[in-house]
Amino acid sequence: MPEDAKAQTGARLPLARLVRSPQDFYGGLALVALALFALWSSGDLQGMHGFSFGPGTAPRLFAGILLAFGVVIAAMGFLVKGKPLERYAVRGPFWITISIIVFAVTVRPLGLIPATFASFMISGAGSPETRWIETTIAGVVMTVFSVLLFVYLLALPFQLWPRF
């Protein structure tokens, strides 16, 4: 873990200073939010009827347990001293997400070859170490390799080029 990532970021707001372990506190709160969301979204499902479970019983059961865990984790984060929040990187997650979306959006209309090459190049932007000429060559090699492996060797039914 890099040292700079451990920099304190949680001490800006006066309220935040009260929280003794921001990492756990906000982690717990997020679980609470997830549990509440699950409770809300499974609210319209039928529950117990007689002895038997309805479709909504198990989801609400698990969401309820998660809610309890979330509250306890958040409470412990508030009371017990622990780690500060870590700094989030932006560059890596951003470009990788874009690359994934580009692949998902282009693979059907444009085919495997353009989608693979494009997403390879875009994901390269996620690292400051990328050298573009080298990455372009690697992208071509990788695209050829993927086609050979998935389409010819594994015989998966992929479309390779855009269809007009």
Add this chain to the structure above:
Amino acid sequence: MNELLSHLALGFSVAATPWNLLFCLIGALVGTLIGVLPGIGSVATIAMLLPITFGLPPVGALIMLAGIYYGAQYGGSTTSILVNIPGEATSVVTTLDGFQMAKQGRAGPALAIAAIGSFFAGCVATVLVAALGAPLTSMALLFGPAEYFSLMALGLIFAVVLAKGSLIKALAMIVTGLLLSMVGSDLETGVGRMTFDIPELSDGIGFVTVAMGVFGFAEIIRNLEGSAEDRSIVQAKVTGLMPTRQDLINSAGAIGRGTIIGSILGILPGGGAVIASFAAYTFEKRFAKQPQRFGNGAIEGVAAPESANNAAAQTAFIPLLTLGIPPNAVMALMVGAMTIHGIVPGPQVMTKQPELFWGMVSSMWLGNLMLIVINLPLVGVWVSLLRVPYRLLYPAILVFCYIGIYSINNAPADVIIAAVFGVLGYWLVKHEFEPAPLILGFVLGPLMEENLRRAMLIARGDVTVFITRPISGTLLGIAVLLLILAGLPMLRKRRDEVFVE
């Protein structure tokens, strides 16, 4: 004993036919390759290759899939040792000492010990599968829904207790996994649950999608943050493959203990190989004469977890073949493969299709033999493959993952869902939530719900059935005991020490 020998003889007569030998070899080779490449795990590969096995005879198909699985356990260690990125989740702990050894120029002995340990463990586990198969099958008849539920609960608790970090956070992750597994159509009524009328969610969230997102994507995002040195590939030449006499003496005990721990944990549902490797490492470190050597290139730190994960990978077949419960994600896919060929996994396989059961068991031993023969000479090839710098490797892994996820259902939406889980996984790591318990909860969720429902229905809504039935009560009792033990501050402290790098 005679019966066992005649069973094994039947098995070898099936496994040693030229076609089955070829399937076994292909499986082992593909498994090693995907084990070496980080980012594509055995789960994803087996999922991708399932359709191809349609055309094969059932025995050949299962032999090949099994080969991929234990081959991947082998290959995973190579990446852990040379690149400090676990090729497989089961090789995570191998990175601790394996990469240190590689940095000291001792990658050769580390790789060799991993292979030798795996082979030994594989042999022992094969015998165990053969020996324990029959008695456990008769035990399966005693298991009702309540027992199955309790058994899975115990498996999950095991996973939590042996994992690192905060206990309550790990428990919360299990429940998150269980909750996520509820998305999709209800098994009994077919009603869409938490699907928000999105058609892609009506079949539920795919296991591979979640696993690739939370493990694969999140891992890469996190690796990009680190400085270049943390993950630099060993550039030093791998010289001298053979371990010294001292290495062999040091690791002999660790291999034996790792094999025992792995064999036991592999049988338990919930984690199998992943937990086994962690547990074996923990055990070695705790009982070592000089614990401080661990993390600085101790050969026992490679030998024990690598033996354990291979033993566990094989004994994990025991609950699948005898009780019909898949103890982990790969085994869940094996259920799928068996169903495709019209075989219902469970106690009846052994009696109704002995040639399938014993053929598969025997092929595991042959497969392990092939692995050691093909792998040691191939280490040089794997090393050169891994000398590719990370800035080129990570886009390649990513693209591989995209195509892999897309190929499962030919659904672009799956790739997007995986991206969401990638971001989630990154967030989890930042808040020190472990992703492994989440995955386990996710796999066992539907099975647990089904058995919970059935047990409650049979008991006419009486919750105490889980405690009053003796086997179920015992299993739950062990689970509670484990939780209490793990909650004790003294043990907690020890547990954490193991993972201080």
